[in-house]
Amino acid sequence: MPQELRKRLVRGLVVIAIVVAVALLGWTALRPDGLGDAIASGNGRIEATEIDIATQLSGRVEEILVDEGDFVEPDQVLARMNTRTLQAELSQAKAEALRARNALQTAHAMVAQSESNEASAEAVVQQRQAELTAARKRYERSNTLLQRNVISRQQVDDDRAAMQSAEAALAASRAQVSATQAAIVAARSQVIEAQSAIDAAEAGVARxxxxxxxSQLRADRLARVQYRVAEPGEVLAAGGNVLNLIDLTDVYMTFFLPTSQAGRVALGDEVRLILDAVPAYVIPARVSFVASTAQFTPKTVETASEREKLMFRIRARIDPQLLRDHLEQVKTGLPGMAYLKLDADAEWPDFLKQNVLQVNVSS
Structure with a gap:
């Protein structure tokens, strides 16, 4: 090979090497991983809180009103349990409550009757008191007249007997007053007992x-049905699962950062997410959880290099309103990248500023 051709070939290879090196340096500077110390990144996967819809009581599943993949709203009925036994118990409890209310009315009537009897007995006591006063006065007059030999002793004895009879009648009438008062106390006790029976019966009805x-299983939040765990006709024990839901108001990405970066993360820090399935869009999020203990941790950490192996779990939560605006696109399990500002004053790189999803204010 001529020497001139060899020189040209060498110069060409040098130029190619320089171009490749410049391109490599440019790609390294511009690629997403070249973020500097102010922004951290980590691989993660979209997750959501799972909710089990379970029966509180044992029984047979009557019907299930939703299918896997359906969206459900708060207070929506998802499934119903067989309630024929409960309906019979409710009818019985209502009958017991009605009987207790009737017993209360009877007890009130007994109180009124006993109070009326007491008033009558008090009137009799006053009458007997008046009769005793008259009888005593007659006896006293007769006894005076006897001293003067105006009347016979027989008359005096008759007046004394009449006075003693009046005293006995007064004592009997007073005993009748005491009896009616005792009846009032008993009747009032029956009122209290009847009221307690009503309260117990109404508590049974309420229970x-x-x-x-x-027995009507409802959703308590916006969610999507992930699994139907049971089917109509199955008999479940108390606490048996019927459905599994994904909470669409609590969707997040979990990723891991090393100790040197995790120590600079605070709750509420801004995060940007890019999913592999839709790399053209940037999803804003906020740090909602930072693990207090490390994972992937060696049993003993003695050197600085070993400490660098410590990884802390971070959770970035997506705004629930943003999720509501894009319900049809919310899917768990999607992998992606999370980017997090370690310095609040740092600027997001250009690829994290573009096509950022925004909350629909009008929704």
């Missing part, structure tokens, strides 16, 4: 009604 309400 059974609560069980009936709980």
């Amino acid at each position: 059974i009604q609560a069980d009936l309400d709980d």
Whole structure:
């Protein structure tokens, strides 16, 4: 090979090497991983809180009103349990409550009757008191007249007997007053007992009604059905799962950062997410959890290099309103990257500023 050709070939290879080196340096500077110390990144996966819809009481599943993949709203009925036994118990409890209310009315009537009897007995006492006063006066007059030999002793004895009879009648009438007062106390006790029976019966009705309400399994938040764990006709024990839901108001990405970066993360820090499935969009989020203990941790950490192996779990939560605006696109399990500002004053790189999803204010 001529020497001139060899020189040209060498110069060409040098130029190619320089171009490749410049391109490599440019790609390294511009690629997402070249973020500097102010922004951390980590691989993660979209997750959501799972909710089990379970029965409070044992029983048979009557019907399930949703299918896997359906969206559900708060207070929506998802499934119903068989309630025929509860309905019979409710009817019985209502009958017991009605009987207790009737017993209360009877007890009040007994109180009124006993109070009326007491008033009559008090009137009799006053009458007997008046009769005793008259009889005593007659006896005293007769005894005076006897001293003067105006009347016979027989008359005096008759007046004394009449006075003693009046005293006995007064004592009897007073005993009748005491009896009626005791009857009033007993009747009032029956009122209290009847009222307690009403309270117990109404509590039983409320308990059974609560069980009936709980037999209609409802959603308590915006969610999506992930699994139907049971089917109509199955008999479940108390606490048996019927459905598994994904909470669409609590969707987040979990990722890991080393100790040197995790120590600079605070709750509420801004995070940007890019999913592998839709790399053209940037999803804003906020740090909602930072683990207090490290993972992937060696049993003993003695050197600085070993400490660098410590990884802390971080959770970035997506705004629930943003999720509501894009319900159809919310899917768990999608992998992606999380980017987190370690310095609040740092600027996001250009690829994290573009196509950032925004909350629809009008929704």
